[in-house]
Amino acid sequence: MSNAVSTTRKPAARAGRPKGDPGHGGQRNAALAWLTVPALFFFLAFAVVPLAGVLILSFASWDGIGAIGSAGLGNWFSVLADPGLYNALGLTFLIMIASWLVQTPISLLLGVFTAGSQRYRAALAVLYFLPLLLSSAAVAIAFKALLDPNFGLATGLGLPFLAQDWLGVPQLALGLVIFVIAWQFVPFHTLIYQGGVRQIPRSLYEAAEIDGAGTIKQFFHITLPQLKYTIITSSTLMVVGSLTYFDLIFVLTGGGPGNSTRILALDMYLRGFRANLMGPASVIAVILVLIGLALALFLQRLGGKDKQGSQLEGM
Amino acid sequence: MKQSQTSRRSFLALAALTPFAAMTATACGTSGPGTSSSGGGASMWYLSGEPNQTTMQKAVDAFTSANPDNKIAVTYFQNDAYKTKIKTAIGAGQAPTIIYGWGGGTLKTYAEANQVDDLTGWFDENPDLKEKFFPASFGAATVNGKIYALPNQYVAPIVLFYNKELFEKAGAQPPKTWDDVMSLVKTFNDMGVAPFSLGGQSRWTSMMWLEYLLDRIGGAEVFTAIFEGKPDSWMDPAVIETGTKIQELVSADGFIKGFSSIAADSNADQALLFTGKAAMMLHGSWTYGAMKKGGQNFVQDGKLGFVQFPTVAGGKGDPKNGVGNPAQYMSISSKATDAEKETAKKFFKDGILTETVIDTYINSGSVPIVNGIEDKLNTSEDKDFLNFVYDLAKNAPNFQQSWDQALSPTAAEALLNNIDQLFLKSITPQQFAENMNATLGK
Numbered sequence: 001m002s003n004a005v006s007t008t009r010k011p012a013a014r015a016g017r018p019k020g021d022p023g024h025g026g027q028r029n030a031a032l033a034w035l036t037v038p039a040l041f042f043f044l045a046f047a048v049v050p051l052a053g054v055l056i057l058s059f060a061s062w063d064g065i066g067a068i069g070s071a072g073l074g075n076w077f078s079v080l081a082d083p084g085l086y087n088a089l090g091l092t093f094l095i096m097i098a099s100w101l102v103q104t105p106i107s108l109l110l111g112v113f114t115a116g117s118q119r120y121r122a123a124l125a126v127l128y129f130l131p132l133l134l135s136s137a138a139v140a141i142a143f144k145a146l147l148d149p150n151f152g153l154a155t156g157l158g159l160p161f162l163a164q165d166w167l168g169v170p171q172l173a174l175g176l177v178i179f180v181i182a183w184q185f186v187p188f189h190t191l192i193y194q195g196g197v198r199q200i201p202r203s204l205y206e207a208a209e210i211d212g213a214g215t216i217k218q219f220f221h222i223t224l225p226q227l228k229y230t231i232i233t234s235s236t237l238m239v240v241g242s243l244t245y246f247d248l249i250f251v252l253t254g255g256g257p258g259n260s261t262r263i264l265a266l267d268m269y270l271r272g273f274r275a276n277l278m279g280p281a282s283v284i285a286v287i288l289v290l291i292g293l294a295l296a297l298f299l300q301r302l303g304g305k306d307k308q309g310s311q312l313e314g315m
Numbered sequence: 316m317k318q319s320q321t322s323r324r325s326f327l328a329l330a331a332l333t334p335f336a337a338m339t340a341t342a343c344g345t346s347g348p349g350t351s352s353s354g355g356g357a358s359m360w361y362l363s364g365e366p367n368q369t370t371m372q373k374a375v376d377a378f379t380s381a382n383p384d385n386k387i388a389v390t391y392f393q394n395d396a397y398k399t400k401i402k403t404a405i406g407a408g409q410a411p412t413i414i415y416g417w418g419g420g421t422l423k424t425y426a427e428a429n430q431v432d433d434l435t436g437w438f439d440e441n442p443d444l445k446e447k448f449f450p451a452s453f454g455a456a457t458v459n460g461k462i463y464a465l466p467n468q469y470v471a472p473i474v475l476f477y478n479k480e481l482f483e484k485a486g487a488q489p490p491k492t493w494d495d496v497m498s499l500v501k502t503f504n505d506m507g508v509a510p511f512s513l514g515g516q517s518r519w520t521s522m523m524w525l526e527y528l529l530d531r532i533g534g535a536e537v538f539t540a541i542f543e544g545k546p547d548s549w550m551d552p553a554v555i556e557t558g559t560k561i562q563e564l565v566s567a568d569g570f571i572k573g574f575s576s577i578a579a580d581s582n583a584d585q586a587l588l589f590t591g592k593a594a595m596m597l598h599g600s601w602t603y604g605a606m607k608k609g610g611q612n613f614v615q616d617g618k619l620g621f622v623q624f625p626t627v628a629g630g631k632g633d634p635k636n637g638v639g640n641p642a643q644y645m646s647i648s649s650k651a652t653d654a655e656k657e658t659a660k661k662f663f664k665d666g667i668l669t670e671t672v673i674d675t676y677i678n679s680g681s682v683p684i685v686n687g688i689e690d691k692l693n694t695s696e697d698k699d700f701l702n703f704v705y706d707l708a709k710n711a712p713n714f715q716q717s718w719d720q721a722l723s724p725t726a727a728e729a730l731l732n733n734i735d736q737l738f739l740k741s742i743t744p745q746q747f748a749e750n751m752n753a754t755l756g757k
């Protein structure tokens with residue numbers, strides 16, 4: 001049945017705007033086009049214009065205060081020759097991959113768990129979602145205070161193993177950043193997976209049960225394949241989102257110790273607003289945009305070209 | 316019929332859009348403190364934290380109640396956050412009327428971009444005001460021979476604080492030489508007490524060590540050459556020796572475990588000293604007031620000791636040299652209206668460093684930068700510390716302004732970043748010197 005729906009929907013969608021009909025349809029479309037104006041306005045004002053501005057600034061020398069001068073390709077050469085850029089790039093990808101590896105399994109399992117209809121699961125789900133309500137800066141300040149080696153949790157609870165120099169040792173600080181990011185964002189992705197799991201038809205599980213599949217088999221052969229697009233959506237948000245991690249790391253470590261958590265977005269900020277080098281900072285912004293676009297495209301491809309394809313075919 | 320339908324829809328769409336457009340347009344026009352005040356009201360941004368915040372608020376309240384036509388709205392910010400915010404605001408033309416700062420390289424960028432008013436003429440018209448302050452306090456307010464800021468508040472040299480109780484327990488004397496420092500490190504580590512407290516995450520805290528060490532090893536001339544941008548001035552052997560000594564101190568566990576995790580904004584570094592977890596702390600003299608207020612009678616019970624930074628054997632620097640902030644500064648935004656500027660100038664003249672404010676500073680353990688306060692210092696309950704600071708500032712053959720304030724913002728950010736890595740030992744002193752040398756002239 002759903003097979004029929006999915007095959008008829010596509011032609012219908014294509015036929016929605018018949019080219020040869022100058023009458024009612026054309027009028028309607030003109031009116032509809034007007035409705036896109038607000039969205040278009042905001043897109044132009046808040047995405048296209050700043051983007052163009054950044055592109056222009058990347059060829060300029062400006063300290064953010066005085067007059068703007070031309071720098072030609074100087075900024076690009078100096079930034080691309082700077083080992084700091086490659087350190088920041090490496091860290092960005094490291095945090096991106098590590099965050100994905102940590103967050104995806106946890107949110108997937110939590111999502112499956114909280115999708116169940118039992119009361120206690122609903123109660124636990126509410127608790128899991130709490131970090132979602134806190135701002136990144138608040139989360140960072142709280143963790144910073146809790147992890148203070150002298151006055152933090154370790155002293156308060158009398159747990160000496162917690163008294164590490166969490167934010168002072170490069171590897172520990174990096175691990176901690178990945179942990180705190182996961183702590184903050186797992187609830188969000190859990191929510192996405194919960195919704196995804198709830199949309200899987202019960203009949204699939206009932207059929208599997210009749211065929212004698214256990215919980216684990218059901219998970220790998222029904223839940224996981226059915227969540228394909230949910231996983232892609234969640235991964236896209238995670239991966240592209242990790243390019244913009246800024247506030248949390250800025251407050252937690254400020255990019256330190258040394259440069260060990262100075263990811264690209266932070267590097268951009270510190271160059272632009274601390275070191276007053278708006279030109280090189282804009283170069284990094286352009287690089288960030290390019291990476292973000294490339295990643296989004298790649299992930300879209302990963303999901304297959306046929307976005308209209310139903311996961312319920314054959315049902 | 317159809318025609319009218321279309322235009323009605325277009326009209327509706329436009330009607331839906333207009334409020335948004337109007338909203339964005341007005342949001343751009345009226346936000347920000349620079350234009351929010353009306354009439355003769357001036358705006359000012361200032362640092363939060365005690366005792367400064369209360370002192371300033373009282374001064375402003377007293378001024379506005381005496382001058383009801385001249386309102387001043389003050390907003391308070393944390394130190395590290397303020398430094399970035401004010402720069403962005405000035406660049407965006409949204410600066411407050413009164414721009415608070417530390418003079419030096421940052422003030423120079425403002426002055427060269429014509430963002431702050433030249434006050435030279437105004438000081439000439441008010442010679443009494445100019446003669447009120449320590450002459451040395453005008454150095455960091457002067458760019459190319461013109462005065463761009465009013466010095467105010469207090470002189471704040473960097474002082475070596477120590478916990479007298481712990482020193483008694485250890486039977487030790489405060490360090491006079493660098494060798495004393497290294498042997499005290501061993502003494503206190505053996506006692507299970509951290510030798511030095513340090514809020515290393517703030518980075519300028521670590522910088523204070525380099526400032527004094529370089530002065531003691533190479534003399535004031537080394538940094539003067541750097542400040543003037545002379546070629547290869549960072550490659551001076553004294554810089555490399557300074558870095559080496561710092562890394563030796565870090566390797567000997569001279570600083571408290573986890574110092575890179577501690578930020579000075581939370582005052583945790585001071586707490587380590589007054590709770591007896593660390594024996595010594597190199598910090599600005601302003602922490603005296605903060606420890607007196609927050610240190611559970613540590614200061615009042617006479618447990619806080621203070622000495623000048625020790626000498627280094629074979630060093631060229633005068634042991635009387637000081638480093639720190641010669642004063643704090645206030646400039647007037649050139650973007651402010653004339654009425655706002657008048658209010659600001661009136662406040663500069665009548666509202667700041669009044670007798671009440673001077674007394675408040677002295678009572679909180681700071682030395683205001685005004686001449687003729689010796690009697691007041693001598694009758695204060697903190698007279699030991701106040702006279703120590705006063706003499707240090709007055710007798711110093713060279714009083715070096717903090718490096719991150721003296722240098723340009725670009726060089727200062729590179730400096731703080733490299734100092735962090737130097738303390739982490741992720742770069743060698745040689746690399747530190749080379750990295751910094753590349754920032755000369757920037």
